[in-house]
Amino acid sequence: MEQAGNRPAVNLKGQAGGVPFNPHHQETAPGVNLAVEIAGLRLANPVLPASGTFGFGAEYAPFVELNRLGAIVVKTITLHPTPGNPPPRLTETYSGLLNSIGLQNPGLEVFIREKLPYLRQFTPPLIVNIAGRTIGEYAELAARLSEAAGVDALEVNISCPNVREGGIVFGTVPAMAARVTAAVKGNTPLPVIVKLTPNVTDITVVARAVVEAGADALSLINTLQGMAIDIDTRRPALASVVGGLSGPAVKPVALYNVWRVARTVKVPLIGMGGIMTARDAIEFLLAGATAVAVGTASLVNPGALMAIIAGLEDYLLDQGLADIRDLIGALEI
Amino acid sequence: MLMYLQGKIVTQKVVAPEYNLLVIEQPAIAKAAQPGQFVMLKAWERRDLVLPRPFSLYRILPREGQIQILYKIRGQGTAEMARRGAGEEVELIGPSGKGITLPATGAIALLGRGIGAAPLMAIAEAAKGQGLEVYTFLSARERSLLLGEEDFARYSRRVVTSTDDGQEGGGRLLTDLLVDIIEKESPSLQRVYTCGSRRLARGLIPLQARYGFIAYVLLEEHMACGTGACKGCVCKVKDPARPEGYSYQKVCQDGAVFPVGEVVW
Ligand SMILES: Cc1cc2nc3c(=O)[nH]c(=O)nc-3n(C[C@H](O)[C@H](O)[C@H](O)COP(=O)(O)OP(=O)(O)OC[C@H]3O[C@@H](n4cnc5c(N)ncnc54)[C@H](O)[C@@H]3O)c2cc1C
Ligand SMILES: Cc1cc2nc3c(=O)[nH]c(=O)nc-3n(C[C@H](O)[C@H](O)[C@H](O)COP(=O)(O)O)c2cc1C
Ligand code: FES
Numbered sequence: 001m002e003q004a005g006n007r008p009a010v011n012l013k014g015q016a017g018g019v020p021f022n023p024h025h026q027e028t029a030p031g032v033n034l035a036v037e038i039a040g041l042r043l044a045n046p047v048l049p050a051s052g053t054f055g056f057g058a059e060y061a062p063f064v065e066l067n068r069l070g071a072i073v074v075k076t077i078t079l080h081p082t083p084g085n086p087p088p089r090l091t092e093t094y095s096g097l098l099n100s101i102g103l104q105n106p107g108l109e110v111f112i113r114e115k116l117p118y119l120r121q122f123t124p125p126l127i128v129n130i131a132g133r134t135i136g137e138y139a140e141l142a143a144r145l146s147e148a149a150g151v152d153a154l155e156v157n158i159s160c161p162n163v164r165e166g167g168i169v170f171g172t173v174p175a176m177a178a179r180v181t182a183a184v185k186g187n188t189p190l191p192v193i194v195k196l197t198p199n200v201t202d203i204t205v206v207a208r209a210v211v212e213a214g215a216d217a218l219s220l221i222n223t224l225q226g227m228a229i230d231i232d233t234r235r236p237a238l239a240s241v242v243g244g245l246s247g248p249a250v251k252p253v254a255l256y257n258v259w260r261v262a263r264t265v266k267v268p269l270i271g272m273g274g275i276m277t278a279r280d281a282i283e284f285l286l287a288g289a290t291a292v293a294v295g296t297a298s299l300v301n302p303g304a305l306m307a308i309i310a311g312l313e314d315y316l317l318d319q320g321l322a323d324i325r326d327l328i329g330a331l332e333i
Numbered sequence: 334m335l336m337y338l339q340g341k342i343v344t345q346k347v348v349a350p351e352y353n354l355l356v357i358e359q360p361a362i363a364k365a366a367q368p369g370q371f372v373m374l375k376a377w378e379r380r381d382l383v384l385p386r387p388f389s390l391y392r393i394l395p396r397e398g399q400i401q402i403l404y405k406i407r408g409q410g411t412a413e414m415a416r417r418g419a420g421e422e423v424e425l426i427g428p429s430g431k432g433i434t435l436p437a438t439g440a441i442a443l444l445g446r447g448i449g450a451a452p453l454m455a456i457a458e459a460a461k462g463q464g465l466e467v468y469t470f471l472s473a474r475e476r477s478l479l480l481g482e483e484d485f486a487r488y489s490r491r492v493v494t495s496t497d498d499g500q501e502g503g504g505r506l507l508t509d510l511l512v513d514i515i516e517k518e519s520p521s522l523q524r525v526y527t528c529g530s531r532r533l534a535r536g537l538i539p540l541q542a543r544y545g546f547i548a549y550v551l552l553e554e555h556m557a558c559g560t561g562a563c564k565g566c567v568c569k570v571k572d573p574a575r576p577e578g579y580s581y582q583k584v585c586q587d588g589a590v591f592p593v594g595e596v597v598w
Contacts, residue, residue: 054562055560060560062335063337083579087554087568089555089564089565090563095381099557104564104581247383299562299563302426
């Protein structure tokens with residue numbers, strides 16, 4: 001009988017990645033450029049982990065060569081430790097994951113003291129995602145992270161659907177979103193990426209407001225608000241009743257939002273929402289994203305990021321293209 | 334160190350109505366795994382089922398290069414698992430969680446309710462291999478749902494059973510049956526491990542001081558990553574350092590084994 005042995009899991013057809021994780025995968029094939037630029041940051045390739053699905057990097061070190069990522073994006077940091085929401089925090093829905101983590105994180109000080117030294121050893125830019133309960137907290141987080149060596153950009157989370165104070169409140173009112181953006185910009189020399197929620201009537205209004213307030217780039221989408229009910233107990237599947245939906249189920253919505261925002265603002269976009277394979281990632285690039293982030297796919301296949309990078313390269317080679325930048329916004333209508 | 338690997342199904346058999354035993358060839362995980370640990374398993378190509386599912390290691394067989402999973406068919410994922418047969422491949426992430434640390438000498442007791450027996454088998458086997466005395470207590474709704482009784486008998490000095498219909502053990506609580514044995518046989522009980530019932534775990538709390546053992550529970554919580562990254566699988570644990578008096582710990586990384594006295598029930 002054939003030995004299953006220590007071969008890396010070969011992904012089942014059509015599933016996350018589609019290409020087996022090979023840690024010895026050669027650097028980008030000669031003659032093919034995967035590098036892109038976002039808000040002054042040079043990314044060796046356009047593939048990033050999505051905040052909150054990649055911990056603080058170390059969790060994925062057994063599966064992902066962190067130095068091969070376009071950038072490293074860590075879980076949202078708040079000024080003070082945040083305990084998070086009561087369990088159950090997760091439930092699966094058709095092709096989707098509904099979560100209500102509630103931004104559980106050890107807080108700014110522990111992050112700087114215990115997580116940052118580990119993260120500094122990697123070469124890709126480090127993007128730290130932040131959330132405050134007040135505009136003042138966003139400003140303070142920006143100031144203090146700018147002083148901590150090793151942080152290359154801030155991603156401002158004004159779109160978390162799972163916290164009572166702050167979070168999505170800032171992301172749904174354009175004037176508030178602009179004030180948060182301006183406060184962060186005023187307190188940091190670092191590039192500022194603002195992460196948008198799809199839970200609004202018109203995402204382009206918020207996009208325009210934060211760009212006018214100084215955002216250097218936008219990332220979208222955060223999760224879509226949703227819920228699930230256990231009909232046997234008649235109770236909500238999540239302890240906090242409402243959660244955020246991610247995974248393949250949200251991809252069409254995410255792609256549509258990216259496409260619309262790309263036609264509205266000039267700053268680069270990091271597109272995300274349901275990307276499981278390199279093919280999915282390419283759809284986002286064609287819709288106008290300069291880079292993509294991968295969240296739920298990593299939870300399913302911890303090697304997904306590597307597989308997607310390799311898949312992009314294969315796509316360029318197959319298509320006889322030399323530069324991934326030729327795909328950005330190249331949708332033909 | 335966590336691994337993401339493919340495993341090959343060696344056999345799958347029905348052990349009770351709705352309960353299957355799955356034998357998987359995966360030498361690296363079989364070699365690295367400790368009793369009390371689990372794997373995240375995905376055995377389907379269906380796109381509507383996104384997440385892998387957590388399963389305890391029922392038996393860990395490093396020499397054979399195999400792991401065994403005893404599972405109950407509950408929903409779509411486990412129904413898909415049940416359709417897979419010998420030679421088919423599954424995706425595995427693991428070994429996950431901290432596992433257990435056995436005492437150097439003396440006796441241990443295992444209290445399993447229903448499918449909660451699954452992780453206890455690996456503990457029984459390791460304990461017996463180390464020369465410890467094992468007392469096993471199993472309960473279920475009815476006779477046919479008492480799982481692994483014969484296997485447990487191989488590793489245990491005693492296997493005590495109880496069924497809700499009263500056919501076994503008069504339907505008594507496993508904690509009461511445990512007290513009976515302690516009083517009658519006075520084993521030098523060091524550790525008690527329980528899985529499958531919150532009520533059982535809570536019932537062990539007052540017994541610890543009285544009989545001088547430490548009790549641990551193997552907790553379950555809905556999981557996504559199984560690697561500590563998503564913070565989705567938490568349980569509430571006492572934490573005097575926090576103003577709230579508790580903190581949320583990850584079942585997949587900080588557990589799934591917790592001292593019963595530290596969990597906020
Ligand atoms: C650490 C750990 C070890 C486990 N070991 C075993 C074992 O050895 N044998 C066994 O039969 N079962 C075990 N379980 C429970 C098992 O994971 C669930 O029965 C299984 O996920 C159900 O999947 P489903 O698709 O059939 O059910 P569905 O009800 O369709 O599942 C829907 C969602 O809920 C989750 N879910 C449902 N029930 C549970 C549960 N009890 N715990 C965690 N997630 C759940 C699923 O993962 C899935 O995301 C374990 C759970 C954990 C956390
Ligand atoms: C478990 C989980 C936790 C998340 N935590 C955060 C977070 O802390 N901060 C944040 O900005 N987004 C968070 N997100 C949203 C993701 O970064 C991403 O925007 C979203 O999941 C869509 O991408 P996906 O479908 O690839 O997962 C989280 C998503 C999931 C599933
Ligand atoms: S399941 Fe993701 S942290 Fe435990």
